[in-house]
Amino acid sequence: MKISLRREQYLELYYYMRLNRSLEERLVTLFRQNKVVGGLYSSLGQEATSVGTAYALEKRDWMAPMIRNVGALLVKGYRPRDIFLQYMARYDSPTHGKDGTSHFGDLKERHVISPISMLGDLIPVMTGVAIAGRYLGQNIVAMTWIGDGGTSTGAFHEGMNFAATQRAPFVCVVENNQWAYSTPVRRQVPIRNLADRARAYGITSYIVDGNDVVAVYRVAKEAVERCRAGEGPILIEAKTMRMKGHAQHDPAEYVPREMFEYWQARDPIARYETFLSRQGLWTEQEKQQILDRIEREIAEDLAFAENSPFPPPELAEQGVYCEDAYEIKPEWQRPIEEVMPPKASVQAVWQVEDFGGIAEGAVQVIEAAAAPARDGTGRRQVARTPQRGKKKLSARGKGR
Amino acid sequence: MAHVTFLEAIRQALFEEMERDPAVVCLGEDIGVYGGAFKVTAGLLERFGWERVIDTPISETAIVGAAVGMSYLGLRPVAEMQFMDFIACCFNQITNFAAKSYYRWGAPVPIVIRGPSGGGVHGGPFHSQNPEMYFVHTPGLKVVYPATPYDAKGLLKSAIRDNNPVLFFEHKFLYRRIKEEIPADDYTVPLGQAKVRREGRDLTLVTYAAMVHTCLEAAEQLAQEGIEVELIDLRTLLPLDRETILQSLRKTNKLLVVHEDTKTGGIAGEIAALVCENAFEDLDGPILRVTALDTPVPYSPPLEERFLPNVHDVVRAARELARY
Ligand SMILES: Cc1ncc(C[n+]2csc(CCOP(=O)(O)OP(=O)(O)O)c2C)c(N)n1
Ligand SMILES: [Mg+2]
16 A cells, blocks of 8 residues: 655654653653642653554544553644643543543544543444444544553453454554563563464554654554455554653663663654654754744643643532433434345344364364563573473573 | 233334334344344344344453444444343443443443343352342442333333433343233333332332332232232332332331342442431331342252242231331
8 A cells, every 4th residue: 555645744743743742741840840630651752653543543533542642632633731631630621620641532523532541441442433433334443552461451352353253444553662560561471473463363463663653654544544445453563662660650660771772762753853854854944843833832731721720529429420411413424224124124144154174183283483582580481281290390490 | 002021022122222213233142143042132133134233252341342332423232241140241341431431521321231130040150140239339320120011111212212321130030921011102211210019008118120029929918917018119220219219218117128139238228328318217117128148149949049038038027027
């Protein structure tokens, strides 16, 4: 698939990534000033993944951000003030102080679904969005993100499998940032590429350098369009690195210094600046204009956020139930007759083409992929078949 | 008017709602080609097609999660649990995703999760439970547990049309045992309203689901002894119809609560607290509870009989209360 970007788009990608980072830098200051309520999460080092993937969506498409997807929220039309207000728990925030962080959304305009803290739960939810969009004839694609750690949940598996059986137009971006809180990816899964899981679901997957915004965008765009054409779901693994602790309180001392250095040298924004200059896609003056704009927007939005009041206490009691008067109306973009009897009527029998056997007496061995490397504990993991009667050998020691 | 079973009434509600509104879709395990483990969804696939009647993998979390996602685009999915016992597998989607969505960010979740529950059919520990109270403890959900075909149909229609996530419990003991004349035309029964099934002046008996029938039988016996029971069928557990309970209590001054759910943390405790807080002065005796034992649901018939409350238990408790 030929995917090209116009010059303004290249600059827009830069704008969003830089805005993502600058806004989070400002949040750190607010955190130190005790103006953030609760924890502060950062997407430092992962901006290219968030921005590049979300940039592949159209206005009609749906997304659900995770906590490190501030960049995606900006691309979908939210402003820095929304993020400030959410973290500061103010009344003007999208949730009026009822929830914080990236936990907000908008069904009507931006087509953004709020995540919940429980990892993995968005996978089936976005599967449902994708199926509903297809049913209504909207030709939309649903996208969400999940961390390397989040892929270990049952909800992730149930959702991916259901999406696969439904061929749902759903793009799942696995942000492999090498860490899940303090746990390295090797302790989550004994496979090198998280994308390998896609094979078990019988779906297409991509692996991409998550710190290269153009590569990320191209892959995401291709995946989105393939899903739209009915080839979904698709899984994208973006290899990247969480450049801070799990949250602001966590100094991440468990991350080897060399690992930070390795990834620091691959910082997505620095790399993209070099790319834009080398390709002659911007002038020094244009770069400065973008930076000035970001500076101005952040200052304005921060002033607004700081002046926003806290919510009135009585709000706590309101809005648990949605009243009857609230009108819920699906947007039909296909003739309703198609889904109504008698047109919808079918013969209720399964078409079974394959009766499921293998050749008589056949045995097939499917070996594990190459044994995983050291798991970070100094132990070598050895794949072995347990032998009856024999004491299991310990896998400790220097290895072979 | 037609004479229908509890099960048929539920099937009719689904059928008529799907006929009425193309936003209504059904999903669950074995609900399509097979028509559901209890045949509640029989005939839906033939009439409404593959897109509206979705046979899913065995993935309760995916079923409810997908229903939530569908509802965000304005659909009104009805998700079936093959047995309500399996609702434990999607507890998180229900209590954390669906229940809190509207409160947190203003996104309504108009879904129904329905399925067979309850004991008395020797289903054992995993096919007999009454898991309603896990959800009654969760603000944002509505919990419905009908006792008659008329109510089942009318309440299910209301549940489907409601803008909130509704859990709809169908007592499987009633499926084919209880029959009733119900109107042929469209009607609904509002959520959140209890029904006085029998009027009486001596004591108030609050119950719901299959126990309504047990209690009606007990009330007959008690009437012969001169004890007139006012029997309230809750129908909806969340939101609870406090007014109907309090009104009756103020008349009879005595309260007995009966449920098939286990005792500790059952709704009887909540109702007792409600009465103590609001009508303590009106009480002429202790608030009594007749419930299942605080054990898992046992399998073997003599064990399950011991576990479940019966007519005799209700009569005995009512007599005791009437003495005050
Ligand atoms: C189901 C669940 N269990 C535990 C947690 C607590 N928790 C929050 S974030 C996190 C680590 C997540 O790691 P990963 O999925 O790799 O995402 P990352 O933080 O690296 O972006 C944990 C354990 C949670 N949110 N959800
Ligand atoms: Mg991670």
